[in-house]
Amino acid sequence: MDPIGTSCFSLNIEENARAILEEKKQDEKFQEIIVSCRSLSRYEGKKTKTLVPQLVAASLAALYHLVVGISLAYSAILLPQLREDKDFNLTKDEESWIASIIVLTVPIGAPIGGILMDMIGRLNTVKLAAIPGIIGWTLIATAHNLPMMLLGRVFNGFASALGTGPAIVYLTEIARADMRGSLISLAPAYTSFGMVLVYAKGWVMNWRTVAWLSNIYTIVPCILIMFIPESPAWLVSKGRTEAALESLNWINKYQPQPENRAESLAELQLAALQKEHQKKMESEALNGTGIVNRIKDFMKPTGYKPLIILVGLFFFQQFAGIYITLFYSVELFKEVGSTMNPYLASVLLGTLRCLMSMVNTYMLRTFRRRPLIMTSGVGMAICMCVSALFTKWIKEKQTDMTWVPVLALAMYVVTSMIGLLSIPWTMTAELFPIEIRGIAHSFTNGFANLLMFFSIQSYYSLCHLLGGVSGIQYFFAIISIGGAVYSYVFLPETHMKKLSQIQEYFIHNTMYLGQKKKPTKRSSNGRKRISNKDIVKTNDKSQNQVLLT
The missing domain is CATH 1.20.1250.20 (MFS general substrate transporter like domains)
Structure with a gap:
């Protein structure tokens, strides 16, 4: 082939390659838009x-x-x-x-x-x-x-x-x-x-x-x-395509028209929802959805291990006094010896809980689960011990610092919201395989509420058994410490972990402490092969290099 012909041929290859690459980028871009029926409006419109x-x-x-x-x-x-x-x-x-x-x-x-x-x-x-x-x-x-x-x-x-x-x-x-x-x-x-x-x-x-x-x-x-409008995903599942499109159009009312596409964003999403629903139907037809299959899934380590761990975690959550202080707050503030109006103190505590629920959104997105729960448990224990001690002193007329128990209980609410109150409820969506997640959520939610019932029901009995409010506050402190230790020993880390990694963990482990590490692959010459995850990076200027074998 002559030089000019070769040059033209190369130019055509480059142009075709660029066109293919551009088309691939567009497909990836819009695949991201419609990737999941649980994320209907993931689009680059930043306004x-x-x-x-x-x-x-x-x-x-x-x-x-x-x-x-x-x-x-x-x-x-x-x-x-x-x-x-x-x-x-x-x-x-x-x-x-x-x-x-x-x-x-x-x-x-x-x-x-x-x-x-x-x-x-x-x-x-x-x-x-x-x-x-x-x-x-x-x-x-x-x-x-x-x-x-x-x-x-x-x-x-x-x-x-x-x-x-x-x-x-x-x-x-x-x-x-x-x-x-x-x-x-x-x-x-x-x-x-x-x-x-x-x-x-x-x-x-x-x-x-x-x-x-x-x-x-x-x-x-x-x-x-x-x-x-109703959920588009549900409308698609019922075959109500026109209603689903209307719902998507309402949700995406102010989204820009996708570039280089004749369809609107709502139409793209509708197509994705229909495709996912079809796949789900095919999967259910192939694998079945009967109760026997779900029971088999629960008998696997990826089913029963997270269930047992979460039930234990909810036990510590409920008997650490988090919901008892909510259901009996006015009476509790009267009993700790505070001179503050108990209704006003309850309002302040409720407001603090409301504010912390918004802060908690940032913390769950930023920090790992295990340190949050352990910090929460230790913080709750310290606050309850301080409140119990001053409650005892106030009743014995050894101090007139009646504001201290209120402050300690307020800090108890803050520390509870950091981890032990909020995280157990969210972990049902992180620990269980998707096949049994809905049923598993119902089971754990049911267990948690039964434990809540028994903890609230036992408040007066515990007060009598432990010698009053100061005694039950020490009891809450002990349970809070127990929750921190339990999390340290048993609870796996789920923050930034893939579902496949969590499932693999439960196949090989029950306790997080002393867990079995995934065996390292070796190359054909017998040397240890280090993956990208095993590469150690250091900020020390004298050692600013990556070592590979």
């Missing part, structure tokens, strides 16, 4: 305006958690007022049942909510949860005996379990991948704000008035979510 629809949808869908927070903290203002109500003459055991029975309904309500959200949709299930919620608050507001009060609390617990799961699932399905954690954190933030509201209202209102007003917080979210 805040592009996020507005998702922010609106997430804010309204999570709003139901406001009444969940009110339901959880309501016993804190209810029990002190009931002791002065002529219609009720309750024993300590009956009071503990009023406080704790709300969480006993979660193992029943959560699975029902999971079934309903797949049948009638995420948002429709949230709306449906308002019915038992209104019944519950009405029963409480009109209660004149213990059975009516308990039945009202049961309905409230069922409504909370029914509405929270679908709201969280909805948030994960409409949120952009890099915003998912922040948007999901709206749910616990609303819950914490609901606690602050009920503490503040209990300070100035009768418990019946608070119950009547709680119906407003139950109804309003159900009205507002009528103005946002």
Whole structure:
């Protein structure tokens, strides 16, 4: 071939190569856009305006958690007022049942909510949860005996379990991948704000008035979510393609038109959702979805080991006093000897919890799980010991520093939010294989709420057994230290770990301490082969080099 022909041929190769490379980049770019039905709007539009629809949808869908927070903290203002109500003459055991029975309904309500959200949709299930919620608050507001009060609390617990799961699932399905954690954190933030509201209202209102007003917080979210679209992923799963496209168009209202594409971003995402749904159907047809297959998955080390570890972690979480201080906060502040108004102290604690729930979003994204939980456990123990010591001194008239227990309990809330309160609830999505994640989440959630029930139920008994509030605070401190030690020995690190790495860990290990390391591969000449992960980098200027064998 002559030089000119060779040159033209080379030029054509280069042009074709550039064209192929450019097309590949475009495909990769838009594959990233539509990579998952759980991340519908991952697109390079960086303007805040592009996020507005998702922010609106997430804010309204999570709003139901406001009444969940009110339901959880309501016993804190209810029990002190009931002791002065002529219609009720309750024993300590009956009071503990009023406080704790709300969480006993979660193992029943959560699975029902999971079934309903797949049948009638995420948002429709949230709306449906308002019915038992209104019944519950009405029963409480009109209660004149213990059975009516308990039945009202049961309905409230069922409504909370029914509405929270679908709201969280909805948030994960409409949120952009890099915003998912922040948007999901709206749910616990609303819950914490609901606690602050009920503490503040209990300070100035009768418990019946608070119950009547709680119906407003139950109804309003159900009205507002009528103005946002249903989850596109669910609509696709039901074959409602046109409705799914309308939903995607609403979510992507302010997203720019993808370059070099005739389709809109919503159309690209719809195609991806349909493809993923088809793959899921084919996989289920091939592998089956029966209960026998799920039981077999749980019998594997990747199933039963994380389940056992999480149940143990939830034990330390519940008996470290985190939720006991929430359900009995007003009474607790009276007992520690503080001269501060117990309702005001509860409001301050609730506000602190609300603020820390937002800080926690950053911490979970930035720091490893194990150090956070261990730091949390040790910090909680120190705070509880300080509070217990000063509570004892105040009762013995050895000090007039009545503000110290309040400060110590406030710091206890801060340290609990760092790890031991929040992380166990999130680890169900990190430790279990995707095949059993939904069922495993239901199991662990059920166990956690049963443990919560027993811990709240045992508060008065523990106080009597341990010699009062100072004794039970020392008990909480010991359990908190136990949680830190347990995490150090058993809990694997999941931060920035791939699912395959976590599954491989459980195949070979039960305890994190002394875990078996993955065997290092050797080259054909018998020398140790060092992977990129094994390369040690140092900042020392004199040793700023990479050593390979």
